[in-house]
Amino acid sequence: MGDTQHPPTVACRRCLRPDAPALGRPPLPGPSGEEILAAICRDCWADWQAMEVKVINELRLNFMDPQALQILDAHMREFLALAAPGGIAPSAG
Numbered sequence: 001m002g003d004t005q006h007p008p009t010v011a012c013r014r015c016l017r018p019d020a021p022a023l024g025r026p027p028l029p030g031p032s033g034e035e036i037l038a039a040i041c042r043d044c045w046a047d048w049q050a051m052e053v054k055v056i057n058e059l060r061l062n063f064m065d066p067q068a069l070q071i072l073d074a075h076m077r078e079f080l081a082l083a084a085p086g087g088i089a090p091s092a093g
């Protein structure tokens with residue numbers, strides 16, 4: 001406690017920097033937040049937050065509709081280069 005350490009870094013899956021600045025805490029509740037914390041840097045998350053506004057406006061997402069969250073989640077995962085939800089594995093050929 002109280003140590004002044006280097007700020008946390010993350011190997012970011014989107015910008016591919018090996019020591020990008022980490023978020024420090026999950027930006028979202030639930031498993032998606034943990035996943036983003038472990039895989040996405042602060043800068044890329046900020047990029048998504050700007051894009052998120054555009055997506056919501058463009059698609060006129062209404063968060064009274066639970067499907068809107070899924071749509072936004074899918075856009076977020078695509079933007080951040082995360083795996084698709086539900087762990088969809090490609091069938092082995």
Ligand SMILES: [Zn+2]
Nearest residue numbers: 012015041044
């Ligand atoms: Zn990044």
